[in-house]
Amino acid sequence: MKKKLLSLAAGGALLALIAPAQAQFAKPEDAIKYRQSAFALIGNHMGRINGQLKAPTPNVQVIQSSAALIETLSKLPFEAFIAGSESGGNPPTRAKPEVFKDAAKVKSLTEKMQAEVGKLAAVAKGGDVNAIRAQFGEVGKSCKACHDDYRKD
Ligand code: HEC
Secondary structure, three states: OHHHHHHHHHHHHHHHHHHHHHHOOOOHHHHHHHHHHHHHHHHHHHHHHHHHHHOOOOOHHHHHHHHHHHHHHOOOHHHHOOOOOOOOOOOOOOEOHHHHOOHHHHHHHHHHHHHHHHHHHHHHHHOOHHHHHHHHHHHHHHHHHHHHHHEOO
């Protein structure tokens, strides 16, 4: 009985998450474009931080600004994995079909990445390049953890 209530509650929460998101995209292609765009921007700013970390004298302000943007951007792509957007898009979506089935796993990988990104923004404010480098590595791992299972090559 308890289990059934729980699963009902979880189903309700899921619907509450999905319904408004779906209403925000007129067609599945729009959702695909939205998440690809958000990821592309996240990737661009990860690249900028990486570039600074490789420079002889990293510009901490550039790192701080990109880290703050990534923290905001990291909230965007996941609402766009809506039902009906499993295929299609231009360029075609690289999301594996499992993204749309393993909701709990994808959510936990998403939250892990968001937590690491939040830490990166905080560490960047401190300005210690070695600490930033270490946390940047943790962010990278959290991206890869999802891509390994849920993104096509
Ligand atoms: C929970 C899973 C997940 C996490 C975490 C994740 N990604 Fe992705 N990423 C995806 C999926 C799925 C796609 C394919 C999206 C599509 O094509 O519809 C993608 C696509 C991308 C792309 C290609 C975008 C394009 O041009 O189409 C980049 C770049 C990217 N991710 C970077 C990152 C970075 C950097 C992080 C970490 C800060 C990250 N991702 C974290 C799942 C994830």
